[in-house]
Amino acid sequence: MGLHLAYGPGDEQEGIAAIRRAHELGVTFFDTAELYGWGENEKAVGRAVAGFRDEIVIATKFGFTRDFGFDSRPDHIREVVENSLRYLGVDTIDVLYQHRVDPTVPIEDVAGTVKEFIDAGKVRYFGLSEAGPSTIRQAHAVQPVSVLQTEYSLFERDVEQLLPVLDELGIGFVPYSPLGRGFLTGAAKPADQYTEGDMRRTDPRWQPGNYEKNLDAVRRLTALAESKGATVSQLALAWLLTRGEHIVPIPGTRSVRRVEENTGAADVKLTDADLAAIDEILPDGGFGERYAGGRTPTWI
Ligand SMILES: NC(=O)c1ccc[n+]([C@@H]2O[C@H](COP(=O)([O-])OP(=O)(O)OC[C@H]3O[C@@H](n4cnc5c(N)ncnc54)[C@H](OP(=O)(O)O)[C@@H]3O)[C@@H](O)[C@H]2O)c1
Incomplete structure (x- = not known):
């Protein structure tokens, strides 16, 4: 996503190199969406994975309009999916x-519309993003839902209330923004230092009052990570990996070096004492709303 949306301009060649390096290191799950550049991100992902497409899982998404409204009318879904296949x-x-x-x-x-594509062999699995229990149940009754994607990280734990429904129905979970949009990496800087177009300029977690408290928590997590020979990004991802076998985080980066760092999280083992120390530092997640301007999704 970060190559074409949300975090300022990205270098496509480096992004493609990052995806290829991830594959070399054993990553098999790549996430994109129509929204990420209206086809540009899907084209870049398609180019990046062309040589190993059959070894990986590609996920994409429909349902936004260009002014960030929602549109899941069946004809719109059909048009977007055909475009995504092509891109x-x-x-x-x-x-x-x-x-x-x-x-x-x-x-x-x-x-029902997604089912048409599954029956035609053009889509394999159906997922929802930011959906609540009743939507999940109603969708699942028509076409089994394989996976829910929603924000989940040491900074964002509200979604834990949805996990029992997923367990009951046998649905996997994909935490997005698992590094707290980059705050949980130690690379956060004051909001006004991000470039124009970077959402962190207005992200509530970066605003004065929240920023300092979040920074302090990340400093303490960094000390814990370093005591284990890991980085704080690796600790944040390793923590998610302890949350369940069916939980598969999708950290985003445009950098080869950071791909190498983040994939190293798979080798970081957290003990019960580490988990208790993490809970003490951030018992309820980070400080500040998930999105600015009342745009935090309501789960319906
Ligand atoms: N379903 C949805 O509504 C939704 C919403 C948001 C995101 N997503 C998906 O989730 C993916 C990940 O979420 P995200 O990109 O929002 O957040 P994230 O993975 O929590 O963080 C990404 C940010 O962290 C930086 N970063 C990554 N690794 C780093 C490291 N080791 N050290 C320092 N900085 C590092 C990245 O910068 P660089 O790129 O410059 O390295 C980027 O700015 C997206 O790519 C997208 O596919 C889905």
């Missing part, structure tokens, strides 16, 4: 997510 240069999308629940379209119609 990615693939015959099949492995995981197709509804990016946001569209309150104006019954979820049964959305699930």
Whole structure:
């Protein structure tokens, strides 16, 4: 996502190199969306993975409009999915997510439309993003939902309340922004130091009052990570990996070096004492809302 949205301009060649390095290091799950550059990100991902497409899982998403409204009407889904197949240069999308629940379209119609693509062999699995229990259940009754994607990290733990429904229905979970949009890496800087167009300029966790408290928590997590020979990014990802076998985080980076660092998280083992120390530092997640301007999704 960061190559084309949210975090200022990215270098496409470096982004493609990062994806290829991730594959070399054993990463098999790559996430994109129509929203990320209206086809540009899907094209870049498609180019990056062309040489090993059959060894990996590609996920993409539909459901936004260009002014960041929602549109999951069946005809719109059909148009977006055909575009995604073309932009990615693939015959099949492995995981197709509804990016946001569209309150104006019954979820049964959305699930039914995705089912058409699954029956035609153009999509393998159905996912939802930022959906709540009743939407998940209603969708699942029409077309089994394989995975839910929602923000989850040491900074954002509200979603834990949804995990029992997923366990009950046998649905996997993909934590997005697992590094707290980069705050949980030690690389956070004051909001006004990000470039124009970088969402962290207005992100509540970067605003005065929250920023200092979040910085302090990350300093303490960094000390814990260093005592284990790890980086704080690795600690944040390793923590997510302890949350369940069916939980698969998708850290984002445009940098080869950071891909190398982040994949190292798989080798970081957290003890019960480490987990207790982490809970003491951040018992309820970070400080500040998830999104600015009241845009935090409500789970319906
Ligand atoms: N379903 C949804 O609504 C939704 C919403 C948001 C995101 N997502 C998905 O989740 C993915 C990850 O989320 P995200 O990108 O928002 O947040 P993230 O993974 O929590 O953090 C990404 C940020 O951290 C920086 N970073 C990554 N590794 C680092 C390291 N080791 N050291 C220092 N900085 C590091 C990246 O910068 P550089 O790129 O410059 O390295 C980028 O600014 C996205 O790519 C997207 O596919 C989905």
